[in-house]
Amino acid sequence: MEKDRFQAELQAKTKQIEELLKKYLPEEKGYQKTVLEAMNYSLMAGGKRLRPMMMQETYRLFGGNGTVIEPFMAAMEMIHTYSLVHDDLPAMDNDEYRRGRKTTHTVYGEAMGILAGDGLLNYAFETALKAFEEPEADLKKVAQAMAVLARKAGVYGMIGGQTADIEAEEQTEPLTREQLLYIHENKTAALIQASMMVGAILAGASKEEIAQIEKCAYNIGIAFQIQDDILDVIGDSKELGKPVGSDEKNHKQTYVTLNGLEQSMEEVRVLSQEAVNILDEIDGDGEFLKQLVITLIDRRK
């Protein structure tokens, strides 16, 4: 796909998802108004909306063309957002700014930061459950998609990765490769897996196809994370918009410190090629999705 056309499509699709999200935002009224404001503030803080986009593209790749996917797209972005809101809390990463904007607890206070995160996680499930009411909904498939979404977001997915990551920071002995992969798989890949798997499930993909998509999303997530570690070593701080070399300075153990730069770059290449190969094997229009995957991984910032 031509680069300009891809960029134009990417912009158009991001805008469509922003509109979709607005449809699902809670109205800011009632005695609980403040938590609703804090939730909407967090949700509409920008971001690339990659997870709902990958969900929708995977749904389309398998021939899905209904609206049953929409509540799940909104729910996925709510889950991603709640995880950022709680991550930014003083007891976690203690971040005052995110993408140049004050974090939720900085604006609304710490108690409301906790409640807004809880509210978003709960509202994500409320929202996804609306898929059961969609006219074309296949109840069994919706239930299966709900189960994947919930599992990959929880202690056997993202929350598990978050826990291991926090503990790794306090660990004095070197991380093992297995441990680092566990963190990347769960902290990053799990929500990409859920996104793509939900798309595949709702479009009626077979059990084997869903397993392939899970593998594909795993590769994307891990490659993305390794690339992150690589860019911290060889990146251009101007392009990245953040200082490079911070991992080394913080004595942070990364994929690169563990395996060296060359092997890390080779692994990114292999993982992303495999991911694209899986998408290639599916009989459907995956051009945009493939380009999105390549752009995501093979980036300079």
Add this chain to the structure above:
Amino acid sequence: MEKDRFQAELQAKTKQIEELLKKYLPEEKGYQKTVLEAMNYSLMAGGKRLRPMMMQETYRLFGGNGTVIEPFMAAMEMIHTYSLVHDDLPAMDNDEYRRGRKTTHTVYGEAMGILAGDGLLNYAFETALKAFEEPEADLKKVAQAMAVLARKAGVYGMIGGQTADIEAEEQTEPLTREQLLYIHENKTAALIQASMMVGAILAGASKEEIAQIEKCAYNIGIAFQIQDDILDVIGDSKELGKPVGSDEKNHKQTYVTLNGLEQSMEEVRVLSQEAVNILDEIDGDGEFLKQLVITLIDRRK
């Protein structure tokens, strides 16, 4: 129902629910072991298990006799527990002890307290979703029960009440009756409503019956809260196991300061009578449930 027999049944049922909960606990292993330990520590901290008990009794009252209710019973207790874990955090109520036992963040640290709460909320949905796999599951009814559970736990239920309560504490002008009822309805009654409604829905109650049960649970929740305020004025601190008169000392606005002791007592009487009347009208064995409601409201501690 005779008092001794009721107490014996209450004990037996509580024990059964404890056993049921254990069946649904996550295994404490893997790189995310700490968050799993913190979740189980919170869940097994005791408590009366009233919500799952009321769910099961309402299910039985409407003739339910399957196992589809069990994942929902466990999920309800997980939601109740996560709300306590997050409530106890330093940024919220900052409680070091609950029921004579150290609170979750006191034992596992604040970051893990946040993650254990998130983990429990997410795991509650994972657990309830297992009801879709129960052999006798009616997918539509399970989806309807999921929607009620999610709504009553979220910003249009418990989290909404929690938000309004936190803001009320900072408010200098007097609370209105409407505001106080909003807080009690959502902070306390909402999960009782969800418990009883889920029981009714899964047992196949009619739309009208579900609406009656929602009203009944509202009355129970509000009466319980008003009784709490009454006991703070007239209770025996030895029986209560906590000092009385603390609301007045803290200048806390309660139902009693707003409406006086006599009117508050009369309202408790009317609300609980109405709740019992609703249960009386249902054709089924509600003896234990009615006794439970009466014991809950008409208590000295």
